[in-house]
Amino acid sequence: MNGVEVPSDLASRSAPDFAADLARELRVASLEAHPWPVVGLRGDGTIGYINPAWSRFAHDNGDGPVVDQRWSVGANYYEAIAAPLRAFYRQLLAEAPHRDASLRPHAHEYECSSAEVYRRFTVQVYTLADARGHVLINSLVVEHPHDAARAPLAPNDARYRDDNGLVHQCAHCRRVERREGASVWDWVPAWVRQSPLLTTHTVCGICYGYYYPGMREPLAR
Numbered sequence: 690m691n692g693v694e695v696p697s698d699l700a701s702r703s704a705p706d707f708a709a710d711l712a713r714e715l716r717v718a719s720l721e722a723h724p725w726p727v728v729g730l731r732g733d734g735t736i737g738y739i740n741p742a743w744s745r746f747a748h749d750n751g752d753g754p755v756v757d758q759r760w761s762v763g764a765n766y767y768e769a770i771a772a773p774l775r776a777f778y779r780q781l782l783a784e785a786p787h788r789d790a791s792l793r794p795h796a797h798e799y800e801c802s803s804a805e806v807y808r809r810f811t812v813q814v815y816t817l818a819d820a821r822g823h824v825l826i827n828s829l830v831v832e833h834p835h836d837a838a839r840a841p842l843a844p845n846d847a848r849y850r851d852d853n854g855l856v857h858q859c860a861h862c863r864r865v866e867r868r869e870g871a872s873v874w875d876w877v878p879a880w881v882r883q884s885p886l887l888t889t890h891t892v893c894g895i896c897y898g899y900y901y902p903g904m905r906e907p908l909a910r
């Protein structure tokens with residue numbers, strides 16, 4: 690295929706019919722070699738393809754076992770997205786232009802930082818012909834050490850857990866919301882390295898305003 694060898698384990702990361710659909714329109718070897726996660730979806734959000742970086746990225750971020758078990762081929766992509774953002778992503782894909790309408794793929798930027806570095810990514814959405822689905826290609830845009838505005842704090846159950854014992858973590862910047870204090874969000878890198886038990890993912894006000902200016906922010910807890 691295009692003179693580039695496709696890894697032999699492709700079959701373990703792709704539904705057979707999805708691999709055929711991919712090869713018809715995209716250079717599979719390039720998706721395979723892409724250094725950041727790529728995922729192929731059917732119209733209902735069922736995952737039909739993941740590249741090797743999908744699992745590698747999850748393992749580098751401490752979520753490897755969960756992602757391998759729950760967010761692989763056959764799972765539904767939308768269930769892996771923080772609940773407040775699902776409608777946004779459904780709409781992003783629904784509005785992504787067909788190749789004949791535009792060669793410029795739809796794109797959305799988001800933050801996905803680690804405990805050590807601030808990172809921003811873009812996801813580009815490619816629409817497959819005949820409503821066969823979409824391919825989402827993530828790429829790193831910015832990466833640098835966290836600045837002083839994110840002073841690291843230590844985990845503290847009394848400060849961060851709500852009445853139900855839940856920690857509310859922003860799915861973007863990964864800061865956690867204080868139990869008291871009117872939407873104060875703190876940087877707790879130990880909980881970025883390893884999610885605390887009973888974490889619920891939402892989006893903080895700053896990330897809503899910056900990345901989703903058209904969306905209505907859910908009521909604060």
Ligand SMILES: [Zn+2]
Nearest residue numbers: 859862893896
């Ligand atoms: Zn945030």
